[in-house]
Amino acid sequence: MAKTISNNELKGAVLAMPEELRFLGDAIDRARKGAKAASEKKVSPVSVGGRPDYAALGLNEEQARVVEQLRLESLELGRKSTDSVFEWGRLAAGLHEIANDQVHFGKLTKDVFGLSRRGAENYASVYRHLQPFRERIVRAGIVASSLYDLASAEPKQIEEVLAAREAGRKLTGAQIKEMLGKTKTASTSPEDGGPAGLRARIAEKTATALPELMANASALLEMVLASLEPHRRGKTVVVSEIQRPLIHPARMVQQQLEWLTWVAVPAPKGFHPHAIHHRPIVKGDRWDELHATLYRLGSVEQWPRAAEVGAWLNDTVVPQLAWLLGDRADKAFAAVEKFDAAAAAERKKAADEKAAAKRAHKKAKLEQERAAGEAVSSLPDDLSDRDVV
Secondary structure, three states: OOEOOOOOOOOOOOOOOOOOOHHHHHHHHHHHHHHHHOHHHOOOOHHHHOOOOOOOOOOOHHHHHHHHHHHHHHOOOOOOOHHHHHHHHHHHHHHHHHOOOHHHHHHHHHHHHOOOHHHHHHHHHHHHHHHHHHHHHHHHOOOHHHHHHHOOOOHHHHHHHHHHHHOOOOOOHHHHHHHOOOOOOOOOOHHHOHHHHHHHHHHHHHHHHHHHHHHHHHHHHHHHHHHOHHHHOOOOOOHHHHHHHHHHHHHHHHHHHHHHHEEEEEOOOOOOOOOEEEEEOOOOOHHHHHHHHHHHHOOHHHOOOHHHHHHHHHHHHHHHHHHHHHHHHHHHHHHHHHHHHHHHHHHHHHHHHHHHHHHHHHHHHHHHHHHHHHHHHOOOHHHHOOOOO
16 A cells, blocks of 8 residues: 655644543553552463363364363463463473474464463473473572573573572673673674664664554553443444544554555656655555554544444454554453453442442332321321311
8 A cells, every 4th residue: 555655644633632531541540550460460361261162273172171271270370470481381382292283383372371372482492491490590580581591592501690690699681691692793883884884773763663663552452442341341332432542542553663664665657756655565464454454543534434343443453453562462451351340340339339329219218108107197086087288
């Protein structure tokens, strides 16, 4: 999809102010607080959907039984502590033994553990190669992120790292990489010029822009998921309440994606001879599809009909943003799970309060009727038999 970048492309786009985001912002804040409180015991996204369809994953009954046991064990694990990395590795290695090939393994890790194939392989590598050192590694408090580097190191190198840590030396991930000989060699400076200098400048741009893109995409996914709360309850999404807060974030992610994945080219025939267009590096691939979805999400006039918005956001926008984020999407899904629980609790509280008010009103009415009846019965017989004016 060729596109001319116009200086006025985002004209009129206004960053949503706090009052405009109140509908989604409050929900996201509650979800984030709940997710933070549960960060030490993170549940795999697979737990949201329950038991996977093992038959569809190509597993027989015995294999399904084994894999289900692995899945249940995974629900009790976190992903941050050193010891839990070994446990994830044990489970991933067990799943690898059942998989027919790498493609099948990738499907299993995604549906059973909620992990990418690469992430599961990293866990399994730690389990297979560092198991003899496990107790010492855990006792020494080696940072979990360094285990993946240690997993590919020689036993002698692992001993050197452990000896240094056991001697009381504090080691960062970068220092462990250096001890293992995995630090990057001196690179060309952008100031050196030439193709190498340009590559260095591009690398700097990527190093800066990629984290910003991922942070913005993660925030956008959280907002979309929060806006879908009515849809998850089978109700219609109110477009007027959710559309405007999503426009600017979607445009921001779209533009950041363009800067990283598009190239400038001469305009095709039919355009001004001096015009310059921008297009994706590969037309029609998943990155191009993602860009098209972001463009539509950021364009008010491009949204589907109101009745179709919920399904579009849920079935198209969410999966594509999750694909962009990879494992980082877990945070957004965990947040919305907490949000849904909080929203359900609030609805129950409101319903309970309404029921309590109704009971109180009924009780007051009965008391009033009882009091009126007692007042009448207390009148003299000759008076109670007459009409009271």
